[in-house]
Each structure stands twice: as C-alpha cells, then as structure tokens.
Amino acid sequence: MSSKLVGHEIAASTRIHSLINDLVQEVARLEQPIAEIREPDPARADHAKSALAEIGKYRGRPLVYPYLGTGAGHGPYVELEDGSVKMDLINGIGVHILGHSHPKVIAASVRGALSDVVMQGNLEPNHEYSLMGKRLVEVASKNSRLKYAWIATCGTMANENALKMARQKHSPARFVVAMKNAFAGRSTMMAEVTDNPAYKQGLPEYNEVLRIPWYDASEGARSTERTLALFKEHVAKHEKNISCLVFEPMLGEGGYRSAPRDFFVPLLEFCKEKKIAVWADEVQTFMRTGELFAFETLGIGSYIDICTVAKTLQCGATLYTEEYNPQPGLVAGTFAGGSAPLAAGLAILEEMVNGGYMGPNGKIQSIHKDFVGMLNRLNETTCKGLLREAGGMGLMIAVTPLDGGKDTVTQLLHTLFKNGVIAFSCGRDPYRLRFLVPAVMTSKDIAVAEKVIEKSILEMA
C-alpha cells in the first residue's frame, strides 16, 4: 500500500472543510446588510478622502472613481470605505463574474490559500495548476481542435504567449492582422496590436500590425466583403509574411460591437487557405456570451488554432492545437498564478459550467434579454432617444447614451457612480456606456439598476 501523503490528508480533512464552511458562513452573515445601494456616510468622508489621496500620491495620479473597497460585498453590491454601497456592474473590468463574496469562490480561495506556497509557477506547480490545465483543455476541446493550455498571470501575458506560438510556427513571418479598434493588452507588443492612439502615446511605431475593419451592421454583407477584400490585399502584399489573424469574437474595448458568424467564416476560410494562424482573443468574452467560449456561441470553433482567456478565470491561459505547440524555451515565466486565484478560478469555471448559466435558455441569456430590454424601455419612455443601440453579447452589454461624446460619457459615469451604479465606457465616436453584468444579477437587481440609470440620464439631459 502506498504511504499517506500529508497534502492529501489536508485536502480530505473534514475538520478543515468544516472550518472553511464556518468561515464562509460567518462572512455571509456579516455581509447580509450589503443588499442595497447606500449613500456615503458623511462621518467617514475625511477618512475616505485621505485614503484615496494616498493612492493618488503614490501612483502619480488619482483613481478614475473614488472607489476604495472595504473587502466586503454581496452579489452585485460592494461596500466602499466612504460608507457607501454601490451596485458594481463593471466587476473589476470583468473579473468578478459571480459578483462579490460568492460563497463558493471564497471557500475555494481559502482552500487554495492553505497551500504551502502563495504563487505557483511553471517549474514547481501544485495540483491547482494541473487541474486548471486539464479542465481548460476538456472544455475547450469540446467544440474545437484546441488540445493544450499554457497558464499565465493575465490576459496580456496569455496574448504574448499566443503571438509567440503563432510567430514561431510561421517563422519568419513578421506581420499580424488585427481589427480596427482592437484591444489586446498593455505590453509593448499588445499596445501595438491595440488600435487606440491614447494607449501608446510616445511609443515608437513597430509597423508589424495590418488592420482590417470590424463588421458594420448597417452595411451587412457588404461590410463582410469589404473586410475580406482588404484582408486579401494585405496578404497579396505580404504573402508568407503574416503569422496570424487575431480578433476578439465581439469587439470589446472598441465599443461592444458584435458580428454574425457569416462575417467571420470567409475570413477564417481564407486564413486556412493561406496558412495564417487563427487566434481568438477571448480574454473578455470567456464565460460571458452564453457558452463558455464565444467561438462556440458563434459556431466557429473548428477554425480556431489559438485562443486566449483570462479575467473570469482569475489567471490567464493560452489554448492551442497540436500544430502550435511551441518548442521548449519559447514560453515560460516565474509565475503561473497564485494558489488561491487558481483554486477560485477552477471553482468559478465549475459553477459557470454546472450552475445553469450556459445555453440558449441559461441564466446568461435571460439576464441579457432583461437588461437590454430595460435599456430599450428607458430609451422609448422616460429617457426617449437618450439610450440608443443597446446590445452586445451575453453579460457584455453597452448602449450609446446622450450625444455619445467623450466628456458627456465621462460625466455620466461619475453621475452614475454618485447615484450608486458603477459602469465604464468603451468605444470612441461614439463613446458607449458599458456594463459587465455579473451572472448573479436578478430581476430585482435589474430594476434597481434601471432606476439609477434613469435618474442619472435625466440629471444629465
């Protein structure tokens, strides 16, 4: 018989299990009052102001919002140091898909935190690293040829690894084809792939990215033809010098613009013909569009060579097919992820797979319908014409408010924040009001959001 391992004993310990359970229940008991929007407490104003000023002092600029969390929250609600409770509809830009303080997420984090090490790396991993890779490959390979997963700390790092894999396979091809208004992350190369001059002020142009336009719904099939024609022009000019096409299945930071399957298929067919890697950047769409992967929602999984995920997973990962498995030495890095985040990411993935969220009749599509319906209702009634083009995919929802100008939307975001809802912007010309709605949002919560959005729009109009 094999010897007993202490690590296995800890994992199986009913005493530890019950201690974690007690902790989670006690936190939930204490957090019960965080169940509705609350105004700041004037008695806490000085303390909150100086705590926020401190952040600004040491990072060289203030935060976008006067947001300093106390560490307590409940579902879509979060408590701040100024005593206020806000409805958080941006969730750390899409990280807390199960909202704040979800009991399963806390329990998994605590369990992960009991590991012998805080951070796990690619040289000496523990179980969570192994389980994460296995589970990702299991779910990704259902509707695609993706076969491997390489774990990294964030979306940018997952994207860097993806690009290296595509480039190594198609060496020495230099160019990348990316969408207009794309966003890919904050490293030097991902800033280059990103199409927003404000995010690369003062950086040199590396001239390694070729652009094609995103789908224009007002033009339909003509828009698809134009994009394909431009893609073909790039390829004709740079034959065998293009490693990959990278695209977000729905344009994210670029404005929450979706595109139909028919837009992607000709582009992806052309990639196959020309041996250009197809890389779906699902850093923002993963778990959110009604299926785990947006390539499943769109039915384009068979074309995907590389796919990157992050945010909701609490770590990053690059998924790839057999042909893109890189040579040893190309990808590595000290950190893969923290023991607690890896454990929490696994718990979130399980909940999203098994908790009734996915599919045409799942919770995600129902939240989408209700939330978009609410925005459209306001646009037709009390906020007539002031909330246009509500849409998106699943839990990623945006609307063009008021005149869609940059300053207007910035002011609206601060008005919403003051009134109790945290949102963010996306797109340029027009700037759009963006929501990353948590998957735990109820109809009652949507009704609360409606009141705040209505009040804020009317205050601004």
Ligand SMILES: Cc1ncc(COP(=O)(O)O)c(C=O)c1O
């Ligand atoms: C589509 C997309 N790619 C990459 C990234 C970068 O991910 P991270 O911020 O985790 O580095 C983001 C982040 O918003 C994103 O939306």
